[in-house]
Amino acid sequence: xxxxxxxxxxxxxxxxxxxxxxxxxxxxxxxxxxxxxxxxxxxxxxxxxxxxxxxxxxxxxxxxxxxxxxxxxxxxxxxxxxxxxxxxxxxxxxxxxxxxxxxxxxxxxxxxxxxxxxxxxxxxxxxxxxxxxxxxxxxxxxxxxxxxxxxxxxxxxxxxxxxxxxxxxxxxxxxxxxxxxxxxxxxxxxxxxxxxxxxxxxxxxxxxxxxxxxxxxxxxxxxxxxxxxxxxxxxxxxxxxxxxxxxxxxxxxxxxxxxxxxxxxxxxxxxxxxxxxxxxxxxxxxxxxxxxxxxxxxxxxxxxxxxxxxxxxxxxxxxxxxxxxxxxxxxxxxxxxxxxxx
Amino acid sequence: xxxxxxxxxxxxxxxxxxxxxxxxxxxxxxxxxxxxxxxxxxxxxxxxxxxxxxxxxxxxxxxxxxxxxxxxxxxxxxxxxxxxxxxxxxxxxxxxxxxxxxxxxxxxxxxxxxxxxxxxxxxxxxxxxxxxxxxxxxxxxxxxxxxxxxxxxxxxxxxxxxxxxxxxxxxxxxxxxxxxxxxxxxxxxxxxxxxxxxxxxxxxxxxxxxxxxxxxxxxxxxxxxxxxxxxxxxxxxxxxxxxxxxxxxxxxxxxxxxxxxxxxxxxxxxxxxxxxxxxxxxxxxxxxxxxxxxxxxxxxxxxxxxxxxx
Numbered sequence: 001x002x003x004x005x006x007x008x009x010x011x012x013x014x015x016x017x018x019x020x021x022x023x024x025x026x027x028x029x030x031x032x033x034x035x036x037x038x039x040x041x042x043x044x045x046x047x048x049x050x051x052x053x054x055x056x057x058x059x060x061x062x063x064x065x066x067x068x069x070x071x072x073x074x075x076x077x078x079x080x081x082x083x084x085x086x087x088x089x090x091x092x093x094x095x096x097x098x099x100x101x102x103x104x105x106x107x108x109x110x111x112x113x114x115x116x117x118x119x120x121x122x123x124x125x126x127x128x129x130x131x132x133x134x135x136x137x138x139x140x141x142x143x144x145x146x147x148x149x150x151x152x153x154x155x156x157x158x159x160x161x162x163x164x165x166x167x168x169x170x171x172x173x174x175x176x177x178x179x180x181x182x183x184x185x186x187x188x189x190x191x192x193x194x195x196x197x198x199x200x201x202x203x204x205x206x207x208x209x210x211x212x213x214x215x216x217x218x219x220x221x222x223x224x225x226x227x228x229x230x231x232x233x234x235x236x237x238x239x240x241x242x243x244x245x246x247x248x249x250x251x252x253x254x255x256x257x258x259x260x261x262x263x264x265x266x267x268x269x270x271x272x273x274x275x276x277x278x279x280x281x282x283x284x285x286x287x288x289x290x291x292x293x294x295x296x297x298x299x300x301x302x303x304x305x306x307x308x309x310x311x312x313x314x315x316x317x318x319x320x321x322x323x324x325x326x327x328x329x330x331x332x333x334x335x336x337x338x339x340x341x342x
Numbered sequence: 343x344x345x346x347x348x349x350x351x352x353x354x355x356x357x358x359x360x361x362x363x364x365x366x367x368x369x370x371x372x373x374x375x376x377x378x379x380x381x382x383x384x385x386x387x388x389x390x391x392x393x394x395x396x397x398x399x400x401x402x403x404x405x406x407x408x409x410x411x412x413x414x415x416x417x418x419x420x421x422x423x424x425x426x427x428x429x430x431x432x433x434x435x436x437x438x439x440x441x442x443x444x445x446x447x448x449x450x451x452x453x454x455x456x457x458x459x460x461x462x463x464x465x466x467x468x469x470x471x472x473x474x475x476x477x478x479x480x481x482x483x484x485x486x487x488x489x490x491x492x493x494x495x496x497x498x499x500x501x502x503x504x505x506x507x508x509x510x511x512x513x514x515x516x517x518x519x520x521x522x523x524x525x526x527x528x529x530x531x532x533x534x535x536x537x538x539x540x541x542x543x544x545x546x547x548x549x550x551x552x553x554x555x556x557x558x559x560x561x562x563x564x565x566x567x568x569x570x571x572x573x574x575x576x577x578x579x580x581x582x583x584x585x586x587x588x589x590x591x592x593x594x595x596x597x598x599x600x601x602x603x604x605x606x607x608x609x610x611x612x613x614x615x616x617x618x619x620x621x622x623x624x625x626x627x628x629x630x631x632x633x634x635x636x637x638x639x640x641x642x643x644x645x646x647x648x649x650x651x652x
Contacts, residue, residue, distance in 0.1 A: 047453070047566045051463045081453070081567065171609065177616050203608035206620030210570045213601065215561045216363055220605045223355045234565065237463050241562040244465055260465045260563060 038068070038281055041077040041095035043088050044106040046209060048080050050234035052254040053208075053271075057106050057129075059255065060273035067278070074281075082107075083209070089113035096121040101284055103127070118143050118290075125289040127280060132293045142289035144280050146273070148296040150232075150253065151186025153269025153303050155335030156324045157251040158190020160267055161228045163317045164249050168198040171221025173231030173239050175208045180232045183253055183269075186335045187230060190324065193333075201226060211238030218242035240265065258308050266313060267321070270304045271296055299329045346610045350482070357486040359602035360595060361494065365560065366391070366552040366569075367594040368497040370576035371583070372504045373548025375590055378580055379508060380541040381521040381643035382430055385441025387549045388573025389448020390422040394550025395557035396452040399564035400459060402466045408558055412493075415554040416547045422448065423546025427539040434647035445573070453566040460564070468562035469493055493551070493559040500548070505587040517541055521641030524648040534648045549573065575627075582631060585640060593630075600626045 040061060044054040058078065065074040077095065082088035088110050095103045096117050104127045105114045114128045115135050122142055129146035161170045170191060174180035188200050201221055205213040214231065215238030221229055222242070229243050230251040237260060243250040244261040252258075252268035276294045283292065296302025305321060307313055327333035346352060370387050377384045394415035401411040422444065429440045469491035478488040508514040519527040520537045528534050552573075557564045579597065583589025604619040 049457070049462050050565070201609045201611060203605055204616040204620065206617070207570065209567060211561055211563075211565060211568050212363075212366065212556060212570065212572060213605070216359055216602065217605050217609070219362070220355065220359060220602075220609045223358075224606075224609050237563045237565050238561040238568075241465055241468075245470075245562065260463055
């Protein structure tokens, strides 16, 4: 009897846990076969409200949905918090088998899973980012790749940081060394362009989601003299909280982070995937299921730099940022890290 | 470059970071110590922390006083502790697995509530730095120990309080007795289940305050899964500290010290690869665990359900 009760209790707890997860909004289930809306499913490593990587794509999908005329035209299903690749892989396969038109694997770590599932579901289109690999060299034709040229906005934020800094000490909080390198390299290049002698202190937390360590890293940078901070990935919410508390300027990337630090967030480099998604939809509708690698840049309007309108920013800073963007667009500036900058 | 690490201001900075970083670990691992000393392993600490973090944040977000936020977290923590006690003590489910269930429950429910009630990442004004008059003026030491927010002080106050409860009170004697030999305690008239319910509620309350210390003390935001597994490290720190409050304090400080050190090493551009730097706290934990494992006297009845004989 007692054993039965134990088993029952365990099932009850697991059910409770299942109820709470909410990582799949199941929008896709209510689709009307008659209307045949376009159906997109997305699997992402963090939350749709991470004010960073995942939110940038989710917001773009919602923008495309609105543009197309709402849920009747475009259905979006999502699985968030898929930081375990095995879970993500199962979700990608599930969505493909449910007949979604486009399954987006929104994380560089999902590459193997995408190609594996794409080979089994050749009639379904997949998209994978950050990547430039569509799998063409291994004979796969139904995968799009996408990525952001994050060093462009990194460069502009670097220019802004150098102009804002009084101490000439700037702190950078990265997640994992390899992934954030592009943005940080561009950032350092931008700083050195304006102030070659400024000190850029870089620290990595070793995690995308360790907000506690990111917050402490912000404290450390401030104590080490930094008066402007930047950083990437969803971990930065902890750091922005600290910047806010200490009145230290923050330069954001990936999504709009002003809500978290209305008085300290000066700029945001925003990833706008809407054009990329819209183009994928149009290609899929014409029967082209993959093969294109997209890159977000200032030139194609995939990257935008937005200033916080609620705080006073010197005109010369805004002007310098605009000039930097124009220089990048025209090719006058190549925002890559030079050896002497390192 | 390496010289910069040994300047007075940097050393003070490292120790200041260390004291602050240890806060959530201290609350959570002291709470877990209560449960484990009474023989219940609770792997759901991280889930309780997330619930505490969310409810404290939500109360403050809705305009309530910061201490109301802490009290709400404590109430939620007690409820989570009760749930764990019901499953592990009354229903006698396997403690490890039910703890994982509790963790997933806390992770899922806090995310769901966050999505439903708040919707986007927002900031609040949390506990401000509170320099203790006179003491904070002591050169060096003043900044390291007496220039933090109220929850940091509370975490350190909980160390002697927990020690006193476990080692110098009747309740503490019952907790230790139930953890070592529940049958004997039962024959002496101690309610084994009653004691375990109590320790799990205390543990739940402290774990929830650990979460609150993140969301309205150290970061002043709530984000889904913001503890990032910190609760599991807190459970490890109880083993690390050999189930003693002072050991738990030492473990929390050592882990936080190495974490603070690695952040400073990177910020000062000392040529250590960042991958190695972020591994340092974990390497240190494994080394210390390896050396202390033999001397550990764990509660004999840990992770064992108690069923009264006929």
